[in-house]
Amino acid sequence: MSQANTLYLIDTFSELGRQLANPDESLQQVITNEHHYNAWFTPPNTLNAVKAIGRMLNREDLEKWLEGGVKVHSRWTIDHGKDVKVHSPWTIDHGKDVEVDSSLTADRGKDRETNLLDTTEKATEHRPPTINSSPTMDHGLSTIDPSTTVDHRPPAIDASQTMDHGPSTIDPSTTIDYSAKVGLILAGNIPLVGFHDVLCVLASGNRALIKASSNDARLIKYILNLLVEIAPEFETRFSFVERLANFDAVIATGSNNTSRYFEYYFGKVPNIIRKNRNSVALLTGNETKEQLFMLGHDIFDFFGLGCRNVSKLLVPAGYDFVPFFEAIEPHQPIINHHKYNNNYDYNKSIYLVNGDKHLDNGFLLVKEDERLASPLAVLYFEYYDNLPAAVNRLADLSESIQCIVTHEAVAVSNQVVDFGKSQQPQLWDYADGVDTMAFLTTDF
Numbered sequence: 001m002s003q004a005n006t007l008y009l010i011d012t013f014s015e016l017g018r019q020l021a022n023p024d025e026s027l028q029q030v031i032t033n034e035h036h037y038n039a040w041f042t043p044p045n046t047l048n049a050v051k052a053i054g055r056m057l058n059r060e061d062l063e064k065w066l067e068g069g070v071k072v073h074s075r076w077t078i079d080h081g082k083d084v085k086v087h088s089p090w091t092i093d094h095g096k097d098v099e100v101d102s103s104l105t106a107d108r109g110k111d112r113e114t115n116l117l118d119t120t121e122k123a124t125e126h127r128p129p130t131i132n133s134s135p136t137m138d139h140g141l142s143t144i145d146p147s148t149t150v151d152h153r154p155p156a157i158d159a160s161q162t163m164d165h166g167p168s169t170i171d172p173s174t175t176i177d178y179s180a181k182v183g184l185i186l187a188g189n190i191p192l193v194g195f196h197d198v199l200c201v202l203a204s205g206n207r208a209l210i211k212a213s214s215n216d217a218r219l220i221k222y223i224l225n226l227l228v229e230i231a232p233e234f235e236t237r238f239s240f241v242e243r244l245a246n247f248d249a250v251i252a253t254g255s256n257n258t259s260r261y262f263e264y265y266f267g268k269v270p271n272i273i274r275k276n277r278n279s280v281a282l283l284t285g286n287e288t289k290e291q292l293f294m295l296g297h298d299i300f301d302f303f304g305l306g307c308r309n310v311s312k313l314l315v316p317a318g319y320d321f322v323p324f325f326e327a328i329e330p331h332q333p334i335i336n337h338h339k340y341n342n343n344y345d346y347n348k349s350i351y352l353v354n355g356d357k358h359l360d361n362g363f364l365l366v367k368e369d370e371r372l373a374s375p376l377a378v379l380y381f382e383y384y385d386n387l388p389a390a391v392n393r394l395a396d397l398s399e400s401i402q403c404i405v406t407h408e409a410v411a412v413s414n415q416v417v418d419f420g421k422s423q424q425p426q427l428w429d430y431a432d433g434v435d436t437m438a439f440l441t442t443d444f
Contacts, residue, residue: 009203010066012230014062017057038188040305041215045302045303046219049302055424181209182247182440183250184198186198190306191216191302194213194216198210210238210239224238249444252266279403280372281404282313285320292327293330294419295419298422304376305376306423308425312372313366315384321366335362343376344365347365387408391410394410401414
């Protein structure tokens, strides 16, 4: 990436970040109206998501991200005796079109369960499907012949051949776009959860074919329109689609269930396919009240629906939960949200009927369980004997963990964040630990 291009991207994205960190009246109205389409997207939660992206797009971090080795997708140039510039409406025909009906809502949540009384469709990212959420899987993916071999390479040029281009073939001033078309199937469990994938595609010089979740289809369109107002050049670099077709690579975000379909239909092209993930907090019993309060944000922000939300605690044997419950008490108003309250009541009734031992502070159920993904309004915990044993347990769960919240210095493969920071990822905090930019800057 040339220095000029890098500076241009930094200027553009940092200006977008400034506008998101300080929403104007028009954006504020969009934020306020989101809960009419998705009851989980309350104005405070949606505003938090928008501002978090605004903070992420700060100039210092953008410089570190874009100047620290990230390169634009390599492009091919064809020598016709005259320079042919890269980047234009021209596209390469990669052979037979492969069309995917991606009407399936990507469901990449932590498999949170929601109450049977909740008839509103729930958007998830890495958590278990919410109880009584409307089925969201319908890709109509049968339009793909799995036996089809798709050649995504640019057409080969035989330099030994005499090529008569003539004045009407290629105008030397014409630019040819050899950037890849990257299909994006976005999740919709929390506001703007798929924005980082879109950002990576644009920053890498590729084109984004975006299949947005029905749960989060409005806000991301509005924000990308803001980007176009700042830099009109981006208008041709992305499009929202109902069906994926003519793509060179795919990034699909879903659940363990949807990933099987994604792998089947997208297995013949370069891809990143994401499954269920959850986050864990490792406590030692030496945490301050402020740290435990901030842990409440890791648990309750976005109602716990994100893959970066903490769904489980690892605590030392004999851990006293009283300080924990006292510290998170300021988060009590979450129970006033009717959908969250329904889930709390439902899970509480199940535990009472079954005689399951649990702790209850009136808005959160805490239950000892070896599983990682807890139902909505429930927090699992597991005891450990010593810190090395806890680290070993985290290693066992690493393939299902998104991030680990702790103040301890632990040698683990997953991302480690401080209390209150799980839902504030930085530009280089890639989902599932897979470097999206490295993937996008390879030659497809």
